[in-house]
Amino acid sequence: MAEGRCYVCNQMFTAKDKDAVIDKVVEHMMASAPEGHHGWLWGDAMQTKNTLEKCPVCGAALGKLYANCPNCGADLIEQYARKTASAYMH
Secondary structure, three states, X not given: OEEEEOXXXXXXXXXXXXXXXXXXXXXXXXXXXXXXXXHHHHHHHOOHHHOOOEOOOOOOEOOOOOOEOXXXXXXXXXXXXXXXXXXXXX
């Protein structure tokens, strides 16, 4: 079993492996309030310090803030959530 937590509300999630926990945490964070934290996540992802250098889906160079990859259209807010959730695994 793997565990992870939401960095916003500290709710714990468990699943059979790390990838499944990340999926659960991201689903929770991407939901609209009151169940999730999409607004909070959007605010964090749109800070200059959190700019993704490359798209995690297609690898295109980004270098500035985007909500969606201009190359493949991937949701970069969700990709930021995945990156952040992986840092909160136990």
